[in-house]
Amino acid sequence: MTIGLLKQAIHALRHESISRTPVRLSRWFKWMAPGLFVKRWLLLSAAGVSLATLGIAISMKWTPVFRTTQFFGWILQQTTEIIPSYVSGPLVVGGGLLLVWWGQSRTLGAITEVLMPNGNEDLIDVLLAHRRLNRGPKIVVVGGGTGLSTLLRGLKQYSANITAIVTVADDGGSSGRLRREIGVLPPGDIRNCLAALADEEKLMTELFQYRFQAGDGLTGHSFGNLFLTAMNEITGDLEQAIAASSRVLAVRGEVLPATLSDVRLWADLTDGRRIEGESHITEACGAIVRVGCTPENPPALPRALVAIQEADFIIMGPGSLYTSIIPNLLVPDIADAIAHSKAPRIYVCNIMTQEGETQGYSVGDHIQAIDQACGKPLFEAVLVQKQMPTARALIRYAQENSNPVPLDRDVVSRLGRRIILANVIDEEEHTGVVRHDPEALARVLFRWFTKVQGL
Structure with a gap:
């Protein structure tokens, strides 16, 4: 009995040694x-x-x-x-x-x-990935909202040299309350980007996006917003607060506000109304003629300008056209730096229109709105979703007065933009919610970038 057990043990050890040796x-x-x-x-x-x-x-x-x-x-x-x-x-x-x-x-x-x-x-796999990502191109992404954080989740698999330039015009929800009560710049979009770029993304996203359900003054606030507000108080300004938070969260890349000025967004509508406040523009449910900000011509964050000047690749969007993308471009130095960049520049158009902002807009309308806000063309190509969403998604969005953004090729061509058609959609099976797929979007963008660069 003992000899039999010994033979089995020797056989098991030999098998384990053979199987582990190649590894x-x-x-x-x-x-x-x-x-x-x-x-x-x-x-x-x-x-x-x-x-x-x-x-x-x-x-x-x-x-x-x-x-x-x-x-x-x-x-x-x-x-x-x-x-x-x-x-x-x-x-x-x-x-x-x-x-x-x-x-x-x-x-x-x-x-x-x-x-x-x-x-x-294995540690070696981590080191190899670290070296590969650190040799990646310098990418600047301009935008805000959930669209920007979605894109960042995909891009961080290709490069660690990512700079997200984020709008600070938000005045709704938890960010708006902190802005009014404490006087800090709105941290909401910055929080989303930090969570998206964190190495422990799932855990960090859950922690940063957690909203308190009870407590005097805490209800409705997200932990990430409070964390950034506290870091802002400790370090003295939002830029340093973001840098310190990035070190704590092991963020792959960096997140920068477009400006440190207390910017207030306004919009003129076709019915003559002027709506003030980013959160009120969409609620007004009117057709937007022009957007601007107070104070006018806010100064850009110097580090953001350096990132744009050193960029190998610049991406705008996806995100709400008038309340996430254009607010960054209302900082004149940001728009000028992008316009003078020699890097490939592309705009990722939204898949669906948005009620109160882009209802009835085509791809060409999106491009013209950006050109009008900046007074100059900022990108050379536009990425457009190729395939239509499912009938379930179309019915869902029709109830919100939203529809797929139609591609008007003649207008886009007349505006001098190259069209990149690709399937980059991610549709939730049960809810029919349509978003960009992070991995597919990043893959298409990098394929276009390498083709333009001749790599």
Whole structure:
């Protein structure tokens, strides 16, 4: 009985060793991949140990070089007398390499155990991904609302050099209350972008988007808004608060407000009304003629201008046309910097129209609204959803006076824009809610970017 159990144990150990060896070897060879900056430091450390040992021996007058050579010569002579050199040589080389592999694998295993105690993925895979993302292009995304955060979730899989420039014109909900009661710039859109770019996105999104359901003064506030407000009070301004929050959340990229001015949005409607306040514009349910802000011509955040000037790729949208995208462009320096950029620039058009903002708008109408607000063309191409949503989604949105944005090719061509047609839709099965698919959207954008760049 005991012998049988022993045989089973030996068989199990042998099977486990065989199955794990290729994985270990694969993991070890990954550490030899170029660009990790690991091999050079390992070799440098080994050379340092050898040099230090040699120095100690010399200082103690052991004449180490002579004695070491003499000792190894004697060992080699004795070995070759017993075992032929064509056998002993490869054996010694193999033994040396085995010791190096064993020592390094144990060392790296110990480091991985400390740095990644959960063990969900190998440290080497994390390092390879980190290097790849840090070599990605410098991307600037301009917008706000849920559309911008949706895009960021997809883009962060291609590059860590992302800068999201976000509007600070929001005055509704939790952000509006904090703006009125405490005097801080609205943190809502910034919160969404930080959560989208965080490495632990699911957990961070749940935490940052959590809204208090009870408590005096807390009801309706999101944790993320309160967190950013507290950081703003501690650091002194919103830019530093975002930078500090980004470090806490391990954000991949950076989020910047378009301006640090207390901007108030207004809109003139076709019926002659002027609506003030971002949250009231959509509620007014009128056709918008012109939008502007108070104070007029707010100064841009310098860091945002630097990001645009250094950008390899600039993306505008998706998002609410008049309350998420155009407010960023009402900062003249932002619009000028984008207009003078040599980077490929593209506008991601919304899939559906929005009641109170773009009801009845075509793709060409979206483009003309942006051109009119800025006084100059800012992008060379527009990404348009190719396939229509399902009948269920169309019926749902029809009840909200919303419909798919029609593509008027002749108008878009006359405006000098290239049309990129692609299926980038994500439709929820049960609710029929239509949004952009983060992965599909990012994939199409990068395909166009690499094609334009000739990569």
